[in-house]
Amino acid sequence: MDGDTLYSIGELARRTGLTVKTIRFYSDRGIVAPTDRSPAGYRRYNVDAVARLDLVRTLRELGLGLPTIRKVVDRELSLPEVAAAHADALAVQISVLRLRRAVLTAVAERGSTPEETELMHRLAQLSEDERRRLIGDFLDAVFGGLDATPAFAGAMRSMTPELPDNPEAEQVNAWVELAEMSLDPAFRAAMRQMVEDLAAEQALSDATGPHRDIAAxxxxxxxxxxxxxIAPASPQADPIVAAFTAPYARLLGRPDDVDLRRRLATRLENVNDPRRERYLQLLAVVNGWPAPESLAPAFDWSVQALRVRT
Structure with a gap:
């Protein structure tokens, strides 16, 4: 195009693919001002208007507002600065949309009540600091007073979920369920009991010499x-049961009798709480870890084997 040529608004519309109404709108707001007017008062635009309109259309498609676009085309703001700021804003919006999608997906899958939906929405919108406080309160309830020992301090760290900055919907969904679990007083009490049992056994181990964790x-x-x-009630299971009851008896300083086996069965039933396994599964999803192996079958077998021998 000739740089001295002036174009009517209709010609400009044909060259840019924009409607006359849209160009007039931008022109009225000073974003693409006419170069001149015809004797009849019609607007005339030079070749620069084509480039400006192409840029305006691109920036509008990227979601920028007209005040910002005007500053860009008038060179009051540099395009890289605006692009960087807008990209940051979009990242926040995307994160919010992912959270909303995860909550809505969970509501649809669970058939949640309005109260449950409100709770899920609130949990999904917590800030990073708020998430840390919520989980910290749960872990304090479970490990409080015991976290000074290296083993329990490490256990606390290993049970801490870390939702990434840009989580997938599955991770957000897992976080919401995990957070709900951590607020459940019954689950907290059950986990606390497991930890106290383990602490008592470790104290005995320290006093009598090294012993392996009985659950392991x-x-x-x-x-x-x-x-x-091998069936739990079969004779073939006898030596297998003895292989883990004997060290437990030595740990407690008690005979390997019916009472001890009942006690161990109860201990394993507590460890085999499905809520604990679910927490670990959700933790793996949130943190992007491999799915943990389910220990429920081994514990179920052991409890059955112990119960039939008491």
Whole structure:
């Protein structure tokens, strides 16, 4: 196009693909001002108007407001500065939309009540500091007074969810469910009991010499039995049961009798709380970890094997 040529608003519309109404709107707001007017008073635009309108259309499609666009085309603001600021704003909007989508997905999947929906929405909108305080309160209730020892301090860290800055919907959904669980007084009490049982056993171990965690010992004995298809009540299970009851008896300084096996069965039932396993599954999703192996089958087998021998 000739740089000296002036174009009517209709010609400009044909060249840019914008409507006459849109160009007039931008012109009235000073974003693309006419270069001149015809003797009859019609607006005339030079070739620069085409480039300005192309830029305006692009920025509008990217979501920028007209006041900002005017500053860009008038060179009051640099385009890179505006683009960076707008990208940051979009990142926040995307994060909010992901949270909303996750909440709505959870509501649809659960068939939630209005009260449950309100709680999920509130939990999903917590800031990072608020999330940390919520989980910190839960972990304090579970480990409080015991977290000075390295083992329990490490356990607290390993049970802390860290929702990423740009979470997937699955992670947000898992966070909401995990947060709901952490607020449940019954779950807190159950987890506290597990930790206190473990602390008591560790104290005995410190006094009598090193002993392996009984839950880990049971898991390692029962796992192969399950794989081999050994029934919990069968005679073939006798030596397997003895392999984990004997060290437990030594730990407690008690005989390997019916009372001890009842006590161990109760201990394993507490450890095998499905809520604990669900917490660990959700934790893995939130933190982007591999899904943990389910220990429920091994503990179920062990409890059955103990109960039939009491």
């Amino acid at each position: 010992a049971v898991r390692d004995q029962a796992g192969p039995a399950l794989t081999a298809g």
